[in-house]
Amino acid sequence: MGGLEQTAVTLRHQMLVPVALRHILPIGVTGLFCALALFLMVSTDTTYLHSWGTILVQDIILPIRNKPFKPKTQLLLLRLSIAGIAFFAWVFSFRFGQSTYILQFFALTGTVYLGGAGSCILGGLYWKKGTRQAAYTAMIVGMFFGILGFAVSSWWEGYFYPTLNVMAPQLLEEFRVLLYNAGESLPFVNWSVEPEVFRRQFPVSGQEIYLIGMLCAIGSYIAVSLLTCRKEFNLDKMLHRGKYNLEHFIDADADRNILEAEKHHRFNWRSLLGITAEYSRGDRILAWSVLIWTLYGFSVCLVQLVWNLGFGIWSEKNWFNFWRCYSLPLALLVGAVTTVWFTWGATRDLRRLFRSLRNPGKASGTEADDGFVKHDRE
Incomplete structure (x- = not known):
């Protein structure tokens, strides 16, 4: 019953704004808002289904198989994967009660994939010592923390706390004291570990579990890569850089600044953004806008962090x-x-x-462009 009570409390808090908006907004605007929310839900769900379905086939099944499928077979697998994920989400929704805030829930469930995905993407694209074994290790570590954190956060009051309180009460108390001491030492965490609160809710938030999962995945990726790397991967060939960057060497004046930066290993913002001669003016404006917006948001967050740590919360x-x-x-x-x-x-x-x-023969893509990456360490 405890889990249901916590779910009810969470939903009650989350419904404050929708209920308030119902009384603030006029009838017509409320209808438009509900229609917009429905469209956003549909677009978000379809995007999630397509994303997770393609990730399963392209990033897990294909690397294990180590050879491409026929186009019709690959399309069938993608459709079955998407349908399977939709079925899982539908069944899972009957058994799950949300016990934390929605953004914390996103961070917690996102850890299952995102906890290790960052290590694989950054390590695979920008580190020549990255290996397949390290990528799978990082994904398993991230998945472990995501599933464990989700289970503990969801069923802490109803299962984990009562079980540990009976079987290992001393260990449970030591864990509570450890969290208390860590919270006193780390000014950026706010863990409620008073006995009564600790009994009802797991103190570590989904965002913090996400951070722990990412750090452990990064560490495991680096360690396993160093242990299993026998030959460095040819990143220049995969990313079409250096002597493999033939498109930019056709015109001697094309991307001169980027080529000079690559030649002298000089830092260049255009090179960091990947801006090349193929970029139109609109592409360049978009690339710079995304960078400036990201840096601006990070700066605001940094100012808030410094202010709260140095001048009071x-x-x-x-x-x-x-x-x-x-x-x-x-x-x-x-x-x-x-x-x-x-x-x-x-x-x-x-x-x-x-x-x-309508004109597939004139499309720029080909059947060979199926997302399959051949392993090449030359």
């Missing part, structure tokens, strides 16, 4: 004022711009998609 009123005077206006501005931008871009790209489907 913000009160709930301060956080509310920050949300009201900064986050909300910025979200409205960005939302207005991206709504126009995405509506126009999505309409244009959708027309191009149907045009390409």
Whole structure:
């Protein structure tokens, strides 16, 4: 019953804003908002299904098989994978009750894949000593922390705490004291480990479990790579750099700054962003905008971190004022711009998609472009 009570409390807190909006917004605007929320749910779910389905086939099954499928077979596997994930989500929803905030839940469940995915992507693309064994190890470690964290957070009050309290009460108390001491030493955590609170809810949040999973996955990726790497991978050939960058050497003046930076191993922002001669003006504007926006968001987060660590933790009123005077206006501005931008871009790209489907022979892609990467350590 404890798990159901915690789920009810969580849902009650999360429904405060929707219920308030129902009384604040007029009827017509409320209907538009509900329609928009429904469309967003559909687009998000389809994107998730496509993403996870392709990840299973392209990033797990294909590397294990080590040779490509026929196009029809690969398309069938992708469809079956997507349908299987949809069926799992449908069945799982009957047995699961959310016991934490939605963003914490996203971080917690995301650890299952994202905990180790970052190590595989960054290590695989930018480290010549990265190995397949290290990638699988990192994914397993991230998955372990994700599943363990999800299970403990969801069934702490109903199963884990009562079981440990009976079978190993001393160990449970030592764990509580350890969390208390760690919380006192680390100013950026806020773990509630009072006995009554500790009994009802696991103190470590989903975001913190996500961080622990990522750090352990990174460490395991580096360690296993160093132990299993027998021959360095040819990153230049895979990424078409250096002597393999034939497209840019056709024109002696093309990407001169990038070529000089590669030649002298000099840091170059354009090279970091991957801006090449093929980029149009719009592509360059988009690439720079994404970088500036990301750095700006990181700077704001860094200022908040320094302020709270060095000058005192913000009160709930301060956080509310920050949300009201900064986050909300910025979200409205960005939302207005991206709504126009995405509506126009999505309409244009959708027309191009149907045009390409009507004329498959004129499409730029080929059947060989199936996402399969051959292993080459020359």
